[in-house]
Amino acid sequence: MICMRDVSFTYDGEAFALSGASVQIERGEFVCILGGNGSGKSTLAKHLNALLVPDKGQVEVCGMDTSEREHTYAIRQSAGMVFQNPDDQLVASIVEDDVAFGPENLGVPTAELRQRVTQRLEDVGLSGFEKHETHALSGGQKQRVAIAGALAMNPEILILDEASAMLDPRGRKGLMRVVRSLNNQGMTVVMITHFMEEAALADRVIVLDEGKVARVGTPQKVLVDVDALSALNLEVPFAAELSQALRRAGVPVIAAVTEEALAESVFSVFSSHAAAASSAHENAAPQGPSGGKTLTEKASASPFAPKASTAAGATECAKFPASPAASTDGDVLIWLENVSFTYDAAEARRQRKAGKKPAPKQAKWGNSPEALWALDNVSLKVRNGEFLGIAGHTGSGKSTLIQHMNGILHPTSGRVVAFGSDIAEKGAANDVRGRVGVVFQYPENQLFAATVAEDVAFGPRNLGLSEEEVSKRVERSLRTVGLNPEEIAARSPFELSGGQQRRVAFAGVLAMEPEVLVLDEPAAGLDPKARKSFLDMVARLHEEGLTVVMVSHNMDDLANLCDRVAVMSEGKLLMEGAPAEVFTRAAELTSVGLATTSPEHFANLLREGGLPMPHEGLATEDSIVAYLRGLI
Template sequence: MISCKDISFSYDGKVPTLSNVTLDIADGEFLCILGGNGSGKSTLAKHLNALLVPDSGSVEVDGLNTSDPQLVYDVRSRVGMVFQNPDDQLVATLVENDIAFGPENLGVPTSELSQRVADALASVGLMGFEQHETHALSGGQKQRVAIAGALAMHPEVLILDEASSMLDPRGRHGLLKVCQELNHAGMTIVMITHFMEEAALADRVVLLDRGRIALEGTPEEILTRADELHSLNLEEPFACQLALELKRRGLDITPHVDEESVVTEIRAAMGRHIETSLCDKTAASDEAPQSSDTAPLIQFEHVYYSYEKSTRERARRRKKNAPATQAAEWGNDPNAVWALRDISFDVHEGEMLGIAGHTGSGKSTIIQHMNGLVHPTQGRVLLQGASMADKHVNETAKTTVGMVFQYPEHQLFANTVFEDVAFGPQNLGLSANEVTERVLEALRLVGLDADEVAQKSPFELSGGQQRRCAFAGVLAMRPRVLVLDEPVAGLDPAARTEFLQLIDDLHARGLTIVMVSHSMEDIATHCDRVLIMNKGSIVSLGTPREVFASDRDLKSIGLGLPAPQHMARLLRDAGIPLPHRRLYSTKTLAKSIVALAAGGVA
């Protein structure tokens, strides 16, 4: 279907982004392309549908040379592409118009358009959203619309460039299910991802490193090679990580990429030590959760919020939508009047609070209340005991609570890094010396060398450096609370680890952190407390151990467990007596398994 022969490409004519890449993609194949940030993955993807053409070498799609301008229409009608950031792809104000845009430009008859739009929306679980404005959707909902727009064109090849990075666990599962169904029906799928569990489902995996193909083979051949993956800033799937950790601890387990195979290996290795009667024992080392005795910095008191500002419009929508329409498959109600419903909780000084929930559950709406970007339709938000409805308190919140949005590098705007980071402090009316002091301090806190980057354009920096620069711009305001909305989305595993360590370091310095994330592992590992949202309401609030002790409630609202907890459940289902109410990490789970294998108690 696609043939890349010795292609090379450079954006500036000097530094090569791709070098001598030769790759054939078979008709009907499911190919996964992996690589660290900056390895050339997106650049290669753009060559596959003639968004870019090689400086040398050739790309052919179904026999059509992408360098021939007369064939570009034919190439793009065969190859649909979904970008990492949906805002780069949405073109219309209404959902149905955006999805219809591609098919219309392919000349699809009007009589067929509505059915294509309906089918595409059903595929991504957004039935009922046809008349919604695209700008008012959450990040995950926008991504689904972008995917639906590509599907509505009925391409022969579908390219997904980190298309699942902004989706919740149910959304990722739904997208993979759709891709597998399309692939089984004959569509060629090319998926770029940093989620190794997604890569494990492909027919073939290709790893890029500095614009060249470094490794190529089946998932089982490639994703079990831990040392080589780590050298490329990647990681193994969790099942393989656990198997390798068990091997290091003396249990002879062969690494596999799929969970079922590893569970089978562990069960066989456990042998006679499996005694189901031990299943409900809880280790004495499991400590009771500690309640916080610190005063709340931010308080939500029975907060309701609606994007429909008038009482009359809210009443009209409630009446209009009284007969329930078909619910969206991935956990959203397209006709919901309230974005937030009766929200009450506190954020305590010095804690790290994680917020999770399905796409459109109200996570971003909650955090926008924390520094007064939006205000409750009903209820109150308090900052240090004072209502943010007060103009002075609301102004104070802008400096007390620092906000870092999804894709924080999009917050950059100035000519130099120094000017960008200095913008906030300058607007506080500080002296030039104080501004300089804050800029240097903020750059140091995020691990950037001021001598090296201060006078550079922020747009000359690497993606990881841009994100650090955006963090610095917020930290230069010296906030007491740092609110992060999906701070590590789209980063490769190595960069993700670095940024999470940066967040941990800031927290250790006394900064209060609120982190929104779709990663259950990140929240379980790094946060003191976890708040779970569903359809605008709080369904759970407690320590990670309390929230993740059981997967029943989480699964019902489209969220998953952290990978170690999920694997522990699979092992218990296989008869291995692991305690139920414990929060596992890879190492503690492996330690418990090895203890059982030795005839002890986990």
């Protein structure tokens, strides 16, 4: 289906984005392409539908040479592509028009066109959104519109370039179900991703490094090689990392790439041990350090095991190490009090006048298409010195919520008090914007100036600071984000890599020296190394005293970094508390399209299988290893 032979490509005539890459993909295969930022993944993808043609080598798609211009449109009809940033791909102002754009340009008859649009919006969980304006959608909803538009062309090959980066856990699972279904029907799928759990579901994995093919093989072969992937700045699936840790600890599980497979291996190991121990116990011949105890007896003897209660017949649940309690100390810097907000104020007035507020229908993948209120009576406090995480499904109101924190948006009803002043008061919003810095989704889109120095200087200069102070702040903030001012200050921000652009945008906010830093999905689309570096930098700033609010779909990041987590659902505040309080409510999180942390999810799989795992506290990789090792 796809054949790349010794392909090299350069954008500037000097550095090679691809260097001698050879890839072959069979008809009906599901292939995942992995690699760090700058490894050549997106460049390779753009060669698969003739957006780029090789400087050297050859690419054939469905038997057609991409360098021959007479094949260009046939290739693009055969190979549908979804880009990482949906704003690069949306072309119409109305959802159904955007999804129809591709097949309409292929001359698809009207009746079939309507059928395709309806079906593909159903596939991505956006039924009912047909007449919605694309600009008013959340980032994740825009991404799903872009996916629906590609699917509506009925391509033979579907190319997804980090298409799930802005989706919530339910959206990612839904996308994978659709992708697997289409693949089972014969569609060839090429998926670029940083989510190893997605790569684990592929038929084959291709790893790129510096424009070259570094590794090729099945997920079971490639993804369990922890050392090799780490050397390529990639993560491994949680299951592979945990299985390696368990094996080092003497628990003889298989090297697994999915949590379900690892759980089955754990059950198998302990069933065998339980049977052997039971037989030894019956023969009164204890063997080894366990003394022939049964699995239940070993579990009871474990330091993590349930202990007898003073109440007859009752037990006290074992506890994993608890996370820090939610912060109750510290001054309240920002207070959202009964805040409601709608992007359609006219309709809100009509409904208010009519005295009705219709109950929205339940949506398939998130908020209802009939939902009028982006925020619905939300009350939330941001305390001085805390790290507050905000989670929620796509369209739950997360981005709308944080844009109220520095007066970018004002409540339709309710009020926002920041640093003791109602933001709605005259002049208050301008003062707050200097004290609350917001970094948006895809912060590189905030860049606009001719040089890096001018871009970073824009904010502090507008605060009326002297040029000497502005220069000091520019240098200081660039160094804070890990960039050398001498090397980068005079360069255009648009010449930089994606990771560097994101750091420059971040430096522009830090140069304002805000008291509160608000981040909206700051690590989306970054490779594991860049993501860790970026989040480590945020954690360091918090440790130095900066108050941080971070929106994220990554539950593990929120659990590891935050003092407190607030969960949004359909415009309402569903729950808030310490990570150990929030992420142990797995069933509730799943019901609103989210998930718990990877270790807690795995612990739940073991509990469901009958293993007497601890029930209180939040599971970690170390606590799971220690507990299972204690049962051997």
